[in-house]
Amino acid sequence: MLKVDEHTSIHSRGKFARICMEVDLRKKLVTSFSTLGKYFRLEYEGLHLICFNCGRYGHKHDGCPKKIKEAKDRP
Template sequence: MIDLPNDYFLVQFLAEEDYRHAIYEGPWMIADHYILVQRWKPFFTVTTTQTKMVAAWIRIPGLPIELYNDCFHWRAKSKPRTMLKIDKLTSNHSRGKFARICMEVNLNRKLVSMINVMGHIIKLEYEGLHSICFKCGKYGHRQEHCGVLME
């Protein structure tokens, strides 16, 4: 592990399995602070304009059982961002309260709180990303602290 400026760390894994676990099984938390894990990009520099692509679990509460199929998941993947993984209990239809999909999310882009699937409005919850403002769609603050004026 190498410490970089601005609280970034570079971690190299010896085993592919450990790397996949770190990327896909989060979100991770240490001492009440969420750790955002992202893939290494060549020529990475720590700047305030750095794109923050992170793997995040998206929970879909109350998903109708008819939409628990691969067609829904592949349709949903184009909405928030790139799908990385489907939760095992979701893929084998063992849990009915909610579905979970691990997506690659760009924290510099607008995040959505719901999607329309076959005429049904489906609510999305981002696990481990608690500072999302759905007024402006940005990560880093909550709606009650948003400075964006609505028309």
């Protein structure tokens, strides 16, 4: 569960809400979420090897095993 207070949900202030949360790095990381009809973009700090091609931690886009496999499978 994530709690967002009124000040955090006001976009016009131009501020960022910092939260600390645990993520399961074996699962795909999400870049955004929606709640109560509003979309919020997520940025991960301290995780420098995130691949947003497959959503996994441990490599970047150019070294993505999924991307490399897809390239090998193409004729």
